[in-house]
Amino acid sequence: MTEVGQSSIRSDGVVKTTGRALFGTDVILPGMLHARLLRSPVPAGRIVALDLSKVAEFPGVRGVLTAADIPDRRSGLVLMDAPLFASQFVRFEGEPIAAVVAETRTIAKQALALAVLEIEEMPSVGNIEDAIAPNAPLVHPDWESFATPPGLEWPRAGNVVAETCSDPEGVDEAFAGAATIIEDRFETGRQYQAYMEPRMAVAEFDGQRFTIHVAHQFPYNVRDRVAAAIDVSPSDIRVVGHHIGGGFGAKLDTGLEPYAALLARQSGRPVRLANDRSEDLLTCQCRENAVIKIRTAVSQSGELLARDVDVLMDSGASATDIPFLTSIPMHVFGSLYRIGPVRIRTRAVYTNTAPTGAFRGVSGTHLYFALERHMDHIANKLNIDRLEYRRSHLQPDGSKLPTGQVLEDAGILSEAFDAVEQLAPWSELGQGPNRGVGIAACMWLTNPMPGSATLKLNSDGTLGVLTAATENGSGAIATGVRQIAAEEFGLPADKVVVTMPDTDAAAFDAGSQGSRTTHIVGRAVLEAAIEVRAQILDTAANILEAAVEDLELANEMVSVSGTPSKQVSLAEIAATAQATTGPISGTGSYTTPMPPINPTCASGLLFPAFPTPTYHVHVAEVEIDPTTGIVRVLRYLVAQEVGKAINPEAVRGQIQGGVAQGLGYALWETLQIDGGRYRQRTFEAYGLPLAADVPEVEIVLLEHPDPAGPYGAKGVAEPPIIPVAAAIGNAIEDALGKSVDTLPITAERVLELLAES
Amino acid sequence: MHTEFVLNTREIEIEAPSTETLLTTLRERLQLTGSKEACVEGECGACTVLVNGRPVDSCIYATAAVDGLAVTTVEGLGGLDGSLTPLQQSFVDHFAIQCGFCTPGLLLTLSALLDANPNPDRKEIENAISGNLCRCTGYTQIVEAVEAVSLEERS
Numbered sequence: 036m037t038e039v040g041q042s043s044i045r046s047d048g049v050v051k052t053t054g055r056a057l058f059g060t061d062v063i064l065p066g067m068l069h070a071r072l073l074r075s076p077v078p079a080g081r082i083v084a085l086d087l088s089k090v091a092e093f094p095g096v097r098g099v100l101t102a103a104d105i106p107d108r109r110s111g112l113v114l115m116d117a118p119l120f121a122s123q124f125v126r127f128e129g130e131p132i133a134a135v136v137a138e139t140r141t142i143a144k145q146a147l148a149l150a151v152l153e154i155e156e157m158p159s160v161g162n163i164e165d166a167i168a169p170n171a172p173l174v175h176p177d178w179e180s181f182a183t184p185p186g187l188e189w190p191r192a193g194n195v196v197a198e199t200c201s202d203p204e205g206v207d208e209a210f211a212g213a214a215t216i217i218e219d220r221f222e223t224g225r226q227y228q229a230y231m232e233p234r235m236a237v238a239e240f241d242g243q244r245f246t247i248h249v250a251h252q253f254p255y256n257v258r259d260r261v262a263a264a265i266d267v268s269p270s271d272i273r274v275v276g277h278h279i280g281g282g283f284g285a286k287l288d289t290g291l292e293p294y295a296a297l298l299a300r301q302s303g304r305p306v307r308l309a310n311d312r313s314e315d316l317l318t319c320q321c322r323e324n325a326v327i328k329i330r331t332a333v334s335q336s337g338e339l340l341a342r343d344v345d346v347l348m349d350s351g352a353s354a355t356d357i358p359f360l361t362s363i364p365m366h367v368f369g370s371l372y373r374i375g376p377v378r379i380r381t382r383a384v385y386t387n388t389a390p391t392g393a394f395r396g397v398s399g400t401h402l403y404f405a406l407e408r409h410m411d412h413i414a415n416k417l418n419i420d421r422l423e424y425r426r427s428h429l430q431p432d433g434s435k436l437p438t439g440q441v442l443e444d445a446g447i448l449s450e451a452f453d454a455v456e457q458l459a460p461w462s463e464l465g466q467g468p469n470r471g472v473g474i475a476a477c478m479w480l481t482n483p484m485p486g487s488a489t490l491k492l493n494s495d496g497t498l499g500v501l502t503a504a505t506e507n508g509s510g511a512i513a514t515g516v517r518q519i520a521a522e523e524f525g526l527p528a529d530k531v532v533v534t535m536p537d538t539d540a541a542a543f544d545a546g547s548q549g550s551r552t553t554h555i556v557g558r559a560v561l562e563a564a565i566e567v568r569a570q571i572l573d574t575a576a577n578i579l580e581a582a583v584e585d586l587e588l589a590n591e592m593v594s595v596s597g598t599p600s601k602q603v604s605l606a607e608i609a610a611t612a613q614a615t616t617g618p619i620s621g622t623g624s625y626t627t628p629m630p631p632i633n634p635t636c637a638s639g640l641l642f643p644a645f646p647t648p649t650y651h652v653h654v655a656e657v658e659i660d661p662t663t664g665i666v667r668v669l670r671y672l673v674a675q676e677v678g679k680a681i682n683p684e685a686v687r688g689q690i691q692g693g694v695a696q697g698l699g700y701a702l703w704e705t706l707q708i709d710g711g712r713y714r715q716r717t718f719e720a721y722g723l724p725l726a727a728d729v730p731e732v733e734i735v736l737l738e739h740p741d742p743a744g745p746y747g748a749k750g751v752a753e754p755p756i757i758p759v760a761a762a763i764g765n766a767i768e769d770a771l772g773k774s775v776d777t778l779p780i781t782a783e784r785v786l787e788l789l790a791e792s
Numbered sequence: 793m794h795t796e797f798v799l800n801t802r803e804i805e806i807e808a809p810s811t812e813t814l815l816t817t818l819r820e821r822l823q824l825t826g827s828k829e830a831c832v833e834g835e836c837g838a839c840t841v842l843v844n845g846r847p848v849d850s851c852i853y854a855t856a857a858v859d860g861l862a863v864t865t866v867e868g869l870g871g872l873d874g875s876l877t878p879l880q881q882s883f884v885d886h887f888a889i890q891c892g893f894c895t896p897g898l899l900l901t902l903s904a905l906l907d908a909n910p911n912p913d914r915k916e917i918e919n920a921i922s923g924n925l926c927r928c929t930g931y932t933q934i935v936e937a938v939e940a941v942s943l944e945e946r947s
Contacts, residue, residue: 042887044887047892048883049876052880052881052895053826055867061825228927230927231828231838232891232893279891312830508891509890684933688890688928691932692927692929695929696927717835718830718835718836726917726924726935727918727919729931732932
């Protein structure tokens with residue numbers, strides 16, 4: 036292979052070093068106005084007065100907008116519970132109440148300062164456990180009226196916005212007969228995606244249709260969500276994607292786009308709406324904070340007889356995609372290790388905080404933290420080495436998850452354990468005062484959602500790939516899909532151009548989420564290539580006066596096998612076809628078939644299976660400064676199953692970057708909620724990892740090609756963040772000899788633990 | 793306020809309010825959008841430009857303060873013909889770029905470092921970029937890109 040498996044440079048590398056890459060935030064249109072939102076300063080309250088007359092009269096203001104100006108409707112990803120503007124009540128700090136549009140950003144800001152807004156504060160629901168307490172105030176007293184999409188229903192009641200339960204037979208009996216019962220409670224923080232480019236939108240309205248310029252992971256979702264929010268048809272909206280300054284899941288749902296669209300229609304001019312950093316942080320759909328209780332019944336010999344898990348996730352003031360995430364524990368708590376029946380109850384709850392949502396490795400970070408911290412506790416209680424205990428209970432090929440899904444290749448995990456051992460022997464790590472070592476594993480999916488690609492062979496012999504998939508920085512488009520297309524036609528990668536997304540041009544794509552882009556869109560390219568290759572060979576057969584079966588396509592040429600002098604270039608083939616039979620092009624689509632599950636395994640809204648699973652082991656060695664509480668990560672090892680590394684250096688970048696975000700989650704990053712308000716409100720207060728905080732990750736790639744994936748590729752980008760907090764937590768507990776059951780494990784927290792007797 | 797400065801070898805003369813930041817002047821007044829706005833509190837370094845060769849956070853730097861001085865932005869690093877500096881090329885070659893939003897600021901900070909110290913060690917590189925946040929890469933490939941340039945200088 037000439038392209039697949041090579042670390043070819045990114046197609047967007049040069050423009051990103053010269054400042055010429057156009058990000059969403061760089062879009063400037065003729066006559067463009069600037070909008071700003073008036074946001075709630077309190078987490079819960081009743082709007083007593085709202086008067087924008089002084090705002091509207093301010094010189095340079097071109098319009099204002101409130102709930103009174105638009106139809107009263109609610110929308111959402113799965114539950115229709117979110118209004119565009121608060122009208123009577125506000126439900127979280129930062130909730131939009133009104134919008135202003137003006138000639139400049141400064142005018143918009145100055146004008147908004149003249150808004151008269153009076154809010155009578157009400158008791159708020161500030162945290163998860165308060166939300167389910169008896170007599171807790173209801174975040175949405177009208178929750179019963181919220182519509183769900185046709186055919187989707189799930190249990191919800193009061194502040195519980197979604198509940199998923201699985202209660203297989205035999206759990207109580209196993210607990211009754213257990214030699215030991217190990218019990219844990221974990222509490223994990225809310226993590227801000229902290230992409231560098233704040234969320235933004237620029238909208239235009241031409242009298243008939245909207246064009247919305249975005250830097251977004253999922254342009255088709257913007258189209259559909261804006262259409263629902265402002266009550267137009269999805270095809271009345273064209274979404275054009277530009278370079279994305281990071282997303283990590285926070286740019287999958289719609290955000291500012293509906294406001295920009297409404298203001299563009301109202302003003303008749305293009306409108307830009309962009310968050311400043313503080314409003315971005317306050318209103319981002321962060322990774323949900325969670326409380327996880329887990330009990331496991333263990334036999335005399337250490338077998339895991341049964342498990343009982345109770346998970347509470349903080350959905351914030353609306354549901355977003357959290358109802359789906361309540362099924363993720365079903366895929367986690369019975370995975371990795373042989374175990375009897377697992378009872379799982381997961382509830383997502385409303386609180387008076389900003390809605391939470393998708394963040395790389397959705398829910399997996401806190402669920403695997405709980406699972407793998409708990410495994411350490413079991414091993415320690417049994418007085419068995421933590422690694423040895425894991426290894427002796429690994430699930431073999433063909434194991435079943437609580438959902439009924441069969442993991443045909445679960446045995447790969449054992450190879451991952453071997454691989455980290457070869458990098459650095461377990462027995463040699465974590466030795467010495469204040470040092471510790473931790474190990475954690477995970478199994479994760481490759482998101483199966485659909486995508487497509489259209490290929491066209493240009494008359495200069497280059498290949499165009501048209502897709503609505505997005506390059507969020509991961510390299511999935513700039514390297515992966517491009518190299519797959521190049522390989523398929525014997526082209527160098529620099530002769531393949533992949534378009535930026537445009538919903539008017541390319542068919543549906545489900546966005547950069549769940550490590551899906553290289554796998555799904557790469558496979559769609561292969562599907563399209565079948566048709567394109569046939570056209571190429573037919574044309575070449577005519578030119579060369581040879582039979583199609585005798586032709587070979589390689590190195591930008593089609594030649595007759597055995598007679599290499601009889602050959603014709605792809606450029607000539609394309610030009611000939613264009614002039615005779617028509618331009619060469621073809622389209623392919625793909626979505627992963629869902630593995631079979633037992634549909635009665637649970638009640639609730641199920642994300643039914645974990646297709647194209649991958650298996651991973653992480654090892655962390657830490658050193659703790661007992662005076663300052665600072666945790667230093669000395670070594671960090673990753674063994675990751677990738678199917679096939681299309682571009683090894685790009686894969687390495689995903690692992691290094693994912694681990695860095697995981698270290699942030701484990702050690703520093705959190706939005707602490709105090710009375711419904713975040714304590715951290717700026718980058719400075721939030722505490723992202725710096726270069727000196729992150730060690731170079733030592734990596735082994737495992738490659739078990741997926742027969743359905745392009746050249747065997749499976750999802751890569753999400754898993755590296757998932758087991759990090761677990762590995763770090765285990766290492767810190769090993770160093771301190773104290774139970775670590777909350778995230779993040781900040782220096783302050785370490786000092787508290789050291790002070791405990 | 794009248795301000796004159798040299799921007800990437802071009803003479804600039806503007807009238808701007810005394811409170812206007814250099815980043816606003818660059819991005820909004822001059823529509824030169826390579827310098828990025830990410831935090832506007834001098835925390836993330838995405839807006840870093842060089843003023844007389846010294847890296848500053850242009851989001852909290854008054855335009856009036858560059859009167860008579862030379863400002864270099866990412867657009868002024870390479871040649872007008874699109875040629876890249878060795879550092880820019882090394883970023884491309886070593887996968888030091890993912891989303892690319894922090895890249896302009898990093899390139900300017902690190903260009904200044906290499907000017908002052910052509911052979912920085914890993915620690916010196918990490919310290920130099922302690923005011924530049926990158927959320928994607930976990931920094932290793934950035935550090936390697938800088939090391940590769942300094943190795944080239946040495947050989």
